[in-house]
Amino acid sequence: MESLVTIVSKLSNLFGQSEESAKEQFHLISLTHTQMHYLETINLLHNPNITELARSLKLTKPTVKVAVDKFIEKDFLYKIQSDEDRRSAHLHLTEKGKLINQMHDYFHKRIAELFSRKLNKEELETLVGLLNKVLSEK
Amino acid sequence: MESLVTIVSKLSNLFGQSEESAKEQFHLISLTHTQMHYLETINLLHNPNITELARSLKLTKPTVKVAVDKFIEKDFLYKIQSDEDRRSAHLHLTEKGKLINQMHDYFHKRIAELFSRKLNKEELETLVGLLNKVLSEK
DNA sequence: TTTATTAGTTAGTATAAACTAACTATATTT
């Protein structure tokens, strides 16, 4: 059990460092952790309005409004007015905003590559099977 | 290969969520990500002085000084004047400051428990072996 | 011993990140 906890700790560090390095690679160092979280959440929610985004982030609407305005200013986001409800507008990621997803994909690929490099085909299949079991529901 | 990247992505999410939930459990939600990073780095460096901490965090000394003063104010850190060099002081974590490490330990244990719950003894040994191989040097 | 370097601090500035209170305009309920 002791060795398992140690491995989890090392794995956690690997993920953290790998994400940091991917962030550099994609020239996203200027973004704070909070800002990354905004863009990730907008991507996850699929063009939310400000109310939905604020609820998901557990922040107030004025707080989110200020942040969103800065993203629009910096060309990471744009708004589209809703047809159904003219009070509301949906947030969309620009190409620049989508960089964050690409960065995540890259970072996951890099770790997958490390796995592939260290293990042979058979070992890799075993590992995938076991991790799938760990990550399965319930 | 596709499935491996998917698993890495899920694993990454598991780690992220697990850390968030551990942070709540330890009443550390009031700390920002940046502040967590300070305390983690101080722990890692083992009682650094401000110059060493600033270098490691890649920030200027005045920036770090301001942050450290707030931590001292809030009883997360204390300073001990150096005997060898009377200009310098070493930073120490208080019991409250050490909560961050305990939180990390807890979060790693929780993930280790999930692994143990989903796999039998034999599978667990195989997984530990494979992950060790992945995490080995070079 | 004078000079240069180093550790830490102080002061001033800028931006990010959060809040509450109060507002406008549109939609919904009564």
Add this chain to the structure above:
DNA sequence: AAATATAGTTAGTTTATACTAACTAATAAA
């Protein structure tokens, strides 16, 4: 039609996070 609720905004405030420039005190080099 009038009252209520909702989406978004504006204004004002606080604290965190970063910087540069300039300083004091102690140490190391010339």
